[in-house]
Each structure stands twice: as structure tokens, then as C-alpha cells.
Amino acid sequence: MRYVDEFREPELISQTSEEIRRLADPGRHYRFMEVCGGHTHAIYRFGLKDLLPPNIELVHGPGCPVCVLPMGRIDDGLSMVAGEGVIFSAFGDMMRVPGTHGSPLEHKARGADIRIVYSPADALKLARANPGRHVMFFAIGFETTAPSTALTLIRAKAEGIRNFSVFCNHVTIIPAIRAILDSPDMRIDAFIGPGHVSTVIGCRPYEWIARHEGKPIVVSGFEPLDVLQSVVMILRQMQRGEARVENQYRRVVPWDGNRAALKVMAEVFTLRSYFEWRGMGFISQSALALNDEYSDWDAEKHFSIPGIRVTDPKAAQCGEVLKGVLKPAQCKLFGNECTPERPVGALMVSSEGSCAAYYQYEHRKSQLVSIPA
């Protein structure tokens, strides 16, 4: 039990770990998917796998927005800075994500005007400060960041700021979970539900997973004890033959979510009929676009974008890893051609991508161990 000493409540951690062992049926294999990339990072960082019996497998889900964005969308976004006087703005997380002809950072090195912003509100600020230029904001994220983009657009419209547009790549978590459950090569017994997405959408949208799919889902916090307690809650449901939505992260997540956030999203966005997810293909009604009221601020209408589709490098197995069919280290490129320093696939770019997390905490450890004495 590697990291137990540095946990805040080592006793409670040990007790919970013991309880998991008591509850788990040694005769069966369990596959629980943690949907959120933040959980993936925490699970690797704290070595939580070591605190679970070997028949409980944690499968890493699609909840890393940078990782699921297809390369074609990055190319489309970058095509916009080819225009005169255009400023491309995006969160720092996007800067190293590879496009066909390099990442946004590499485009910047070649002279494109590419700026990091930390908030969509600051992208709008850039537009106010540069009235002679057009500022495009590359919007990305699940429901956690979508309300911020929506509010920024509401302000842009109210102030009549016309030199600002949003390239909307916001995705929604529920259709991705549905796609996973519909996928023939996926066998997931239960879900550890996302924490921060749920502060916005609440717990109700997960009810169909329990009711119609018969799978327990527990919305979880990010502390080691939170994740372990969520596993206990799942196992207890399974032991009683139940499937319910439970909220382990009640201290932050209200059951009904954040109504104000849902309201601004409804005001600005419409559901796309389908959207491509890296490694998962096209998923219907899984992403947001600006509605007609906001079409003047929609970068996809302002610019003529090529609508590029790029398949992942053949050797990279991002899709299989993303769906939990392969472990990161089972990909042929892992640790060789594809590393956090030189990522080939998007799962290696973000610290919440399962490959980067695995590389940082597991791969290095195994490299150290394998050095002959």
C-alpha cells in the first residue's frame, strides 16, 4: 500500500479498503468506469489501484475534453488564423494539442497570432481591446466550462461586440456514457460519476443509467477517500441487487445541479445532431453549437472552415484506450513514439488523459524497477 502514509486519514483509508475487500465477491470480476479525467489523474497519483482487490478493475472513461477532440477540429480552428487580422484564443490546455500541421503553439512560432486566455471572459476582453481585429475563442470542455462560454456570449451580444466569435467544441457527458453502454466491446458494471460536471447538471440526468441500464452510478469527489467510498457505495448496491444514482460528493454537488448555469446554457446553445469524438466516432446529440440567436458570434458561420476529418495515426490506439479496451501501456506507441514531451495522441497531452497519467505515475515507476541492480 504505497501511498497510504501520505493520505490525510490513513486509518479511514485502510478501513474503507478493507470494507471493499469484504464486499467484493472473490468469484467475480468487476469493471467500474470513472468517467471523469480528474478522477483518472487522482487514481494514478494516489495509487488507488493498490488499495483495491485485484478483481476490481477501474476503467478510464472519456471525460477529458482535450483528449476526445478530433484532430480535424483543431485543424479547422487553426484554419481561421489564416485570415487577416484574426486572433486565435484558447485555454492553455489546447496549446500543445497536435494538429495535422502542428499544435497551436507551433503555429504561433510560425507567426500566427495565438493567445492563451484563462477565461472566455478574457477572450471577450481581448476583442474589446482590439476593435480592428477579430478574436476567435476556441471553446472546449464539458458542462463545467460551457456555462462560462454561454455567459460570455450573452455579454458580447448585450454589448454589441461584433469582432468576437466562438468556435464551439463543447461536449456533453450523458451521450458519451450512452455510447459506452451501447458499444459491444464494453462491459462496465457501474460508473463513478463525474464531480464537477455534476455541480452543473446535478444527479438527475444519470437516472436512466440506473433505471434502464441497471447499472449503479455514484457521483464522487476527488480525494482518495471519496473514490474508495464511492466504490463501497457501488458494491453495496450490487450486493443488494440494486441500481441507483447516489451522490457521494454531496458537500459540493447539489442533486439538482446549478439552475442558473443550466439556464444560460439553454439560452445560448442548441444540441448538434451529431459530433465526432476522438476514438469513439460520431455520437448523436453529444455536443453543443450556438443557436440561431447567437449565429452572429458563431465562428463556424463567420469563417468558412474546411470541415477537416483526420483519422488518428494508424499505429496509435487512442480509441481502444479511451474506451477502456486497452490499457495505456498496451498501445504500440506508448512510451516510445508517444510521450508527454512529444505526444502523438491526445491522451498523452493532458494530465487528465489516461496515457499521460499512466506515464507519469506508473510507467516511470516500472522503468525504475526494471533497472538491473
Added chain:
Amino acid sequence: MCLAIPGMIVSLAGDPAHSALVEVVGVRRRVDISLVEPEGIGPGDWVLIHVGFAMSKIRQQDAEDQLRMLTALGETEAAMEEVRGYSTDDTDPPPREHPQPKGRSFP
């Protein structure tokens, strides 16, 4: 982008509307509070911030836990870079491209 950064409301600002001065480990920035206003929010309250917008009101204990989590995950610097990157108000110059100041780490 996916970081949830805990901060304490220092004062409510009338201008720009729906914003507050928020302190995160000694760094003060203006943050949009529109989405937590319906819950009732005032100086001394703690919030979780995503990309410059307060998304939920939390207890002080949970804020401290979240700071510790960010430290444990090695994301303190990224979080502080994000907070410093928020420009403070509308009269400010637009955000710097490469905010570099070395920050204090979380306690």
C-alpha cells in the same frame, strides 16, 4: 481548464456587474459570480472557480481540502497561473500571453 480552484470572496464589486474580488492563496482577482448569486453570496464565502467563473459555493473546510488536492496532484502551479491569468477588471490591459511570476505554493 478542468481545475476547480477554491477562492474566498473578499468583496462584491458593482462594476463590472456580477463580479467579485476573490482571493486564492494571496492572489486577488475579479471573478464572475453570476452563477452562484442565486444561492446568496457575500464576503467571506468560499467558491469553486472554473475558468474565471464561480460555479459553486462551498464550505471553508472543502476549500482547504481542494487546495490540498491540487497540491497533491501537482497542479498548484497550473492553478495559480490560471488565477494570475484572469485579468482584474475591464480597464486592465488584456491578459498577458505568458504570465511568468513565480508564485507561492499552497500551504
